[in-house]
Amino acid sequence: MAIQAIIFVLGVWLFQQMSFIPSIFWLLAFIPLIFCAYRFVVIRRVAFHVLALALGFVWAGLFASWRLADALPYEWESKEVELVGVVATLPQVIENGTRFNVNVERVLTPGAHVPEHIALAQYADGFSEIKKPTDLLAFHAGERWHLRVKLKRPHATMNPHGFDFEAWALERNIRAVGVVRKASTNQRLSDFVWRPTYMIxxxxxxxxxxxxxxxxxxxxxxxxxxxxxxxxxxxxxxxxxxxxxxxINHLMSISGLHITMLSGIAFAFVMALWRRSSKFTLKLPARKAAVVAGVLVALSYALVAGFSVPTQRTVYMLMVFAFALWSNKPVDIVKVLAYALFVVALLDPWAVLAPGFYLSFGAVAIIAYALGGRLGQSHWFTAAVRTQWVVTLGLVPLLLLMFQQISLxxxxxxxxxxxxxxxxxxxxxxxxxxxxxxxxxxxxxxxxxxxxxxxxxxxxxxxxxxxxQAPPVWTFLLAMFGLVWMLLPRGFPLRLLGVIFFLPLFLVMPKAPEEGAMLVTVLDVGQGLAVFVRTHQHTLLYDTGPQYTSLTDAGGRILVPYLRAEGVKRLDGLVVSHNDNDHSGGMRSVLSQVPVNWMASSLPQLPAELRNIKHLTCFAGQQWTWDGVRFEMLSPDLTSYPDKAIKDNNRSCVLKITSVSGSALLAGDIERPVEMRLAENAGSSLKADVLIVPHHGSRTSSSETWIEAVNPKTVIFTVGYRNRFGHPKPDIVARYLRRNIKTYRSDENGAVLFNFNAKSGWSEQAWRNTHCHYWHDK
Incomplete structure (x- = not known):
């Protein structure tokens, strides 16, 4: 049964790789055929394995269909809705406001449908109706409120090597996110709703x-x-x-280790006391009493911690181990681990998407494989050191595959x-x-x-x-084989040869463009811009996306992980087009974590902590060539800098990049006056195959004269999902479409990757289109 349990989990994992939810009726019809095949001894074992795989696939499909059915209709996005709901989680203090989940009980707006579980935030800032922190409503867990809210579907940035917020929200059953609107009808209806979850x-x-x-x-x-x-x-x-x-980042949250440690302490304490009482021992064996105490402590700690999804996985695993101890049978660690996997996947089919799932089960599996039956043969200190060494070595392939970094x-x-x-x-x-x-x-x-x-x-x-860099999957599999070989018991010959199978994990680098070719990646950073350019031996980053809060920005959240996964240890150049937050907000994070040879910008001056960076003022006429690819700065004019009347937008660094097979034009936020000047003066040098649309598709840019002068084949609007500015404006999009220009939007297509190949011309790939799963908002 342990093998079938693992195959069931494999079926769950296979479903989570689907780009759409298939009709599961054919699978349900297929199951009776498997039962029929089970009657024949020859194929019985195979049929039973296929049945376990199909059941895992169908189970995950049923869960997904049920959860996705409760969605916010597109027509009700960004519209104000009145509802009655209960604050379901502890309100979390965030910058300029609070954030919390709500269980919706009634929707008061006629015709509106709101999912049962939503996440809300209230802010006090310059873009909100709530101007002062003192005007914020005081929310507390378990209260029932009448609220006016504005909602949207869970939708986030989508990039190579990026965090998948939409999968995270689905696993936690958050089916809409939004903000509390200022309204006289917002009021507390009940001080507390008595329900166990709210009491916790x-x-x-x-x-x-x-x-x-x-x-x-x-x-x-x-x-x-x-x-x-x-x-x-x-x-x-x-x-x-x-x-x-x-x-040690795994220790700084409610990790499985903490829960297991506390449970173990409770187990040992009760075991030591219980066995000293013959009266108690006759009623219930000491080990069973200790098992109960350990489970209760683990469950209590998990509840105080909010019973988050990672915490649930640990509790479920401990419960399986506890059941094995309760049964008074020898504990087979492999079987217990298999059943724990089955229970976790059964109760939470999306667990197989979480890094913590693989790290926690992987650590236990590695210890069981490398030290099973061997720890008792050595001193406790030696065993502890060996356990730490085994776990550290064993998790290296997983950590490099998932996070591209390990702590030495x-x-x-x-x-x-x-x-x-x-x-x-x-x-x-x-x-x-x-x-x-x-x-x-x-x-x-x-x-x-x-x-x-x-x-x-x-x-x-x-x-x-x-x-x-992010290692290819084949190098990970090879490293795992090497790991199994290295951790064989003493006496097996040539165990150190396993190191050879680790080498590709570290040495295989992403393929660089050929001489004269380039890769251009327009990253999805929300309402902002960041473009990564790679030539044969050089790299350049144009703009750094926005700063989201005082603690987070696109640089730390998106750009640095992306650059690390792409194997970029140093940027040859960084261009920050101008001083607006949506273009320069991630600059500090990038410069503090990635070495940069030089930086060019139109910024009046760098922050004090960054003034040791080699900084150049960008101006028209600057040009250089890297590996057969030409870079030209077309704007601003150097003489324009003393003129204080010129807006930051119109002082954007406009960069033209030309390879042997095509060109790209990065125009920052320039507006119509600069467009007209460039169209008049730049001539044929303005023409480009790919254009990053100026100012995100605002009406202040993309004039007819500009579009005709650039004459692009493909354009990209870099915009945030349902952004407050309404970018891109429909008439601007129509202006490009009328010329049969192919258009992409980062909010709809995610990151857009262009491969300007020296031999076969250039091609593009939209990340949300080619790497979507069934939970991604299309």
Missing amino acids: EALRERVQSRISQVLKGRPYAGVLQALVMGDESEITQEDWQVFLRTG ISPVANALAIPIVSLLVVPLSLLGAILPIDGALWLAHWLMQALMLALKWMAALPLSTWQQ
Whole structure:
């Protein structure tokens, strides 16, 4: 049955690779045929395996069909709707507002349909009807509210190597996202709705309030909050970088390790006490009592942490292990792991999409394979060191495949951090958060502060982290084979030859364009612009996308991961067209994490912390050639810089890139006056095959004269989904379409990749079109 359980999970995984939801009726009809085949002994085993695969596929399909059916209709996007709902989660403080989930009970707007589970935010900023933070409504978990909201479907940026927000939202059953609108009808209807899930969220809110009060102003209060409640919103970017570089980021949330450790402590404690009482032991064996205690502690911790999807996976896994211990049978780790996989996939078919699913089960599987039956043969310290070594080595292929980086000091950092965090900081934090024992929280914070001193020192070491390109899947499979070979028991010959199978994982680089050719990737950064250009031996980034909040921007969230996955260790050039946030907002993150040879821009001056960068002022007439590809700056004129009346948009760096097979024109946010000047003065040099539409399709740009002068074959509108500016304007889109110009929109097509091949001409690929799954908004 263990093999069938794994095959069932494989069926679930296969369904999650589908680009559409197929009709599952033919599969349902196929199942009786498999039962018929089961009667014949010769093919019975094969039929049973096929049945398990089909059941996994069908099960995932039923779940997906049911969840996707509750969707926000397109016609109700960006329209105001009144509804009654209950605040279903602990409200999370974000920049200029709050964010929370709502369970919708009634829709008051006639004709409107709203999904049952939605995510809302309220903001106080210059673009909102709520102007001051004091005007924000005070939401609390479990309250019933009458609200006016504006919603849209879950839709996010889509890029190579990017985070899939739409899959994340589907797994958490968030079927619409939106904002609370200012209205006189917004009012609290009930102080609290008595339901177990809301009661848990209310308890979590009290725990959060207590941590905030006791540790007010302390630097690592946000870390303790994350460890107790799974709320990572108050961990600073600087601290996250330390955790990532030291490889302990998995500890700074409600990880499976914490839950397992606490459950193990409860198991050992109850076991030690229970077996000392003959009365208790006669009623219930000590091991069974300890199993119950361990499960209850794990479940309680998970509930305080919000019972998030990753937490659920850990609890389900522990329950399977607990059942195996309860049954008084020898624990077969392979079977228990297989059944745990089955339970997790059965209850959460989207778990097979999450990196944590593979890392958690992979770590257990590696330990079971490498150390099964061998730990008892050595001293406990030797066993602990060997376990750490095995897990570190075993997760290298997975970490490089998923994140393109590994921490070289992770074994040392984890050896220090795991006992301090899991055995001391987490229990003390829970004790002080739930009970009125302030000293426990202070002690936990002091321990965390001391640990951070050591971690920051480790993170600052020059070789603390290895970063590289995203390896092809075949190199990952080869490395896994090498790993299996290397971890064979002592006595097997030539185990070190397994290292050879690891080498392609590190050495196979993305194929570079030929001499005279180039790759141009117009990334999807929302309402903004970022274009990556690669020639045979050089790379250039044009614009860095927007800054989303004071803590996040397109540079850190999209560009740096993309560049790392593409194997870019250094940028030869960076051009920031002008000073608007949607073009320069990610600049700090890029420059702080990726070395750059030089930077050109029309910015009046760089921020103080970036003034050590070699900076050039862009102006018409600049040109250079890389690997047979010509780069020309067409605007602005150098003489225009002293003129303070010129808008930032019209001082955008306009860059023309010409390869042997085609050209691309990157025009920033120039408006009609600059377009007319360029059309008049630039002549044939303005013509280009691919055009990034100026100013995102605003009516201030894309004049008829400009379009005729450039005469592009393909244009891209770089816009955010349902952005507040209404870009691109319909009449501007129509202006290009009337000339039979092929158009792309980043909000509809995701990143657009152009391959200007030296031999076969140029071609394009829209990422959302070619790499979509059934959950992606089309």
